[in-house]
Amino acid sequence: MQDPETTLRQHDLPVTAQRLAVLRAVAHHPHATADDLAEQVRQEIGAISRQSVYNVLNVLTDKGIIRRIQPAHSPARYEDRVGDNHHHLVCRSCGQTEDVCCAVGAAPCLHAHDQHGFQIDEAEVIYWGTCPACQRKSRS
Amino acid sequence: MQDPETTLRQHDLPVTAQRLAVLRAVAHHPHATADDLAEQVRQEIGAISRQSVYNVLNVLTDKGIIRRIQPAHSPARYEDRVGDNHHHLVCRSCGQTEDVCCAVGAAPCLHAHDQHGFQIDEAEVIYWGTCPACQRKSRS
DNA sequence: GTACAGTTTTAGACTTTGTCAAATTAATGA
DNA sequence: TCATTAATTTGACAAAGTCTAAAACTGTAC
Ligand SMILES: [Mn+2]
Ligand SMILES: [Mn+2]
Ligand SMILES: [Zn+2]
Ligand SMILES: [Zn+2]
Numbered sequence: 627m628q629d630p631e632t633t634l635r636q637h638d639l640p641v642t643a644q645r646l647a648v649l650r651a652v653a654h655h656p657h658a659t660a661d662d663l664a665e666q667v668r669q670e671i672g673a674i675s676r677q678s679v680y681n682v683l684n685v686l687t688d689k690g691i692i693r694r695i696q697p698a699h700s701p702a703r704y705e706d707r708v709g710d711n712h713h714h715l716v717c718r719s720c721g722q723t724e725d726v727c728c729a730v731g732a733a734p735c736l737h738a739h740d741q742h743g744f745q746i747d748e749a750e751v752i753y754w755g756t757c758p759a760c761q762r763k764s765r766s
Numbered sequence: 767m768q769d770p771e772t773t774l775r776q777h778d779l780p781v782t783a784q785r786l787a788v789l790r791a792v793a794h795h796p797h798a799t800a801d802d803l804a805e806q807v808r809q810e811i812g813a814i815s816r817q818s819v820y821n822v823l824n825v826l827t828d829k830g831i832i833r834r835i836q837p838a839h840s841p842a843r844y845e846d847r848v849g850d851n852h853h854h855l856v857c858r859s860c861g862q863t864e865d866v867c868c869a870v871g872a873a874p875c876l877h878a879h880d881q882h883g884f885q886i887d888e889a890e891v892i893y894w895g896t897c898p899a900c901q902r903k904s905r906s
Numbered sequence: 907g908t909a910c911a912g913t914t915t916t917a918g919a920c921t922t923t924g925t926c927a928a929a930t931t932a933a934t935g936a
Numbered sequence: 937t938c939a940t941t942a943a944t945t946t947g948a949c950a951a952a953g954t955c956t957a958a959a960a961c962t963g964t965a966c
Binding site (some may be wrong): 697698699702703716717721741742744745747748749752754755757758759 | 834836838839842854858860880881885886888891892894895897
């Protein structure tokens with residue numbers, strides 16, 4: 627990832643303090659929620675409205691600058707690792723989220739046998755399990 | 767699926783009109799939302815509280831009698847086809863949901879290379895695309 | 907059949923996550 | 937710098953679901 631200002635200008639987005647800070651927060655805290663990111667941004671620039679956090683996350687997601695994932699039982703999470711078709715591994719008990727390389731290949735998984743006449747454009751995979759920390763906790 | 771009353775008794779659940787009706791509604795309307803199901807139940811038995819619909823769906827899900835799926839941008843959906851590790855194909859524009867046999871095999875997909883020390887128990891796959899009806903609409 | 911104990915159901919308030927709309931403020935380009 | 941355009945803020949609102957306490961019901965023991 628290049629610097630946030632360049633990224634914004636390349637996508638014809640006016641550069642604002644809020645956008646820069648949100649973009650930096652996403653880069654430094656992969657898989658964070660909107661709330662997590664708002665906290666980070668406040669530590670960096672003092673204040674931001676909840677609506678602006680959502681505005682910025684939405685526009686960045688629409689432009690493909692960041693990616694939104696929405697696992698069950700969790701608010702949406704964001705990351706700046708886009709375009710590499712990676713998947714996620716989520717802890718059922720604490721929500722910890724890790725990246726997982728696509729199991730099948732580069733632009734993969736798209737083969738559900740083209741079923742039901744759908745035009746498939748993405749295969750989203752979430753692996754559910756228990757993270758090492760939660761395994762230890764439940765054994766004790 | 768056997769009859770709802772037997773199912774409830776087998777799982778030591780007291781048999782109530784609400785549970786029977788919700789279970790029947792799930793069986794007749796796969797991938798329906800809690801709201802959809804509440805509507806169905808009301809047509810069948812006249813009335814049910816919102817809380818009861820959720821209570822019943824939760825207890826049935828906990829017992830493994832039904833399954834809950836939670837695609838992004840949609841409230842939770844329920845089905846009584848459990849234990850066969852099938853996946854789903856969801857239309858991005860209208861939400862239509864279809865079953866898809868597991869792409870890899872019977873107890874499949876569980877191989878994310880056991881990454882990050884997680885103990886993986888499920889690989890959830892959602893294929894995203896456009897259903898035939900929405901394809902037609904967007905072409906015209 | 908009754909009565910009792912333990913569950914379920916109900917109603918209503920509440921929480922979380924996110925959106926909408928109008929007024930204010932800030933960024934860009936001339 | 938000014939005008940134009942776009943972004944930010946504020947506050948209300950919405951959807952989906954949970955929490956709680958009171959009322960109603962189910963299963964079981966007499
Ligand atoms: Mn990721
Ligand atoms: Mn299904
Ligand atoms: Zn964990
Ligand atoms: Zn569709």
